[in-house]
Amino acid sequence: MTLLNGRTAVITGGAQGIGLAIAQLFVAQGARVVLGDIDGEAAAKAAESLDGEAVGVACDVTKGSDVDNLLAAAPSPVDVFVNNAGITRDATMRTMTEDDFDQVIDVHLKGTWNGTRKAAAIMRERKSGSIVNLSSLSGKVGMVGQTNYSAAKAGIVGLTKAAAKEMAHHGVRVNAIQPGLIRTAMTEAMPQKAWDQKMAEIPMRRAGEVGEIASVALFLASDLSSYMTGTVLEVTGGRFM
Incomplete structure (x- = not known):
């Protein structure tokens, strides 16, 4: 059984780490995949490494036009969109610069907003679709040296719930994952x-x-979670439960 057979999935931050693991599992489950990454060459190389239909595209998620181009690269209208792109600029509040704060908020929170709203605009026309947002345990409890990252990841939870309420009657589901130490x-x-x-x-x-993050993303992307929206799934090994 392939849970995503015939579906098109777009994944930001897909050239490495969690994003690439999600792409690998999605392809194995029958999806056509578009990988977006700030490093276009790395995205293309990652796409080539996948044993399936995949393409890699340069994408700065803080720019709406880049996200439009990412979606346009899909071979068919998007069925699944995973907002995974992220950066860290850790520092205590005393030493963190405004630029450190702004960059993290822009990539994580604005980037997730761009991906969510633009994917949802396509999905609502077809009355179906799943958006999966990557938050973090840091957004639940707050971590020392991560006022920027914790704020952004907490914001993604609020964004997810608000978008889920807006899009539910259009048949579009929006959920989030909060990984712990991966x-x-x-x-x-x-x-x-x-x-x-x-x-x-x-x-x-x-x-x-x-x-173990990819498998939860697959669950949320597939029909196995068809009656779930606005949820936040903690994948933490029980840390800070």
Whole structure:
């Protein structure tokens, strides 16, 4: 059984990490995939690595016109849109610059707004579609050194719920995922002391893998979650439950 057979999925931040893992699983489940990434060459290379119908496109999610171009690259109208693109500019409030704050808010929150509203405009005409937004556990509890990131990720939850209410009667579902500590190149680069502290907070006593986020994205993208909208699914190993 292929849960996304014949459907078209667009994924931002799709050249690596969680975004690429989602793309790989979607392709395996029968989807045609468009990968958007600020690094167009990396997006194209990632698309070539997928064993299926995929294309990579340069996309700056803070620009509405770039998101329009990303959607236009799809071989058919979008059925699934995953807002995954993100950056970090961690610093304490005392040392964080305005630019550090603005960049993170723009990429995460404005980028998710751009993707949600533009995908929803297409989906509502067909009375179906699923939008999956990547928030973070940081948006639930707040993390030291991440006033920008925590604010953006909390904002994505509010955006998701508001959009879900607006789009429900059009047949479009909007849900969010809040990952906890996931093993990626970025998290593995953190100091050992910081890693150990985070691990101590996880009842399951391990970090999550990118595939474990991808499987939840697949659930929300597919008809398995057909009566779910406006929900926020925590994928955290029980951390801060």
